[in-house]
Amino acid sequence: MFFIYFLYSDKSGIYYVGHTQDVLKRFEQHNHADNNSFTKKHRPWRLVAVFECGKKRSEAILIERFIKKQKSKKLLEKIIAGTELNGLLAQLVRVPEFRD
16 A cells, blocks of 8 residues: 655644655654755654555555645645545545544
């Protein structure tokens, strides 16, 4: 199963969206990996929401790219808040144990 996850940086006031099969491992990488990356510059991150998005990586990539392409903080906040979604995003299913 693939997941779309949302991180939030209190330090920078920004969200990060990604996809993975192992949410906790990926979350640890964002907060502790030594590579010089976008997420390293905005640490620490909080995991604010996780959604199941299908069994195929291609589905997760499609959804992640769609969300990022919107460049909308309001959209991210609606998704995180649990607002009813439609279109491509309607297939997202909230994973309750990862609620902030």
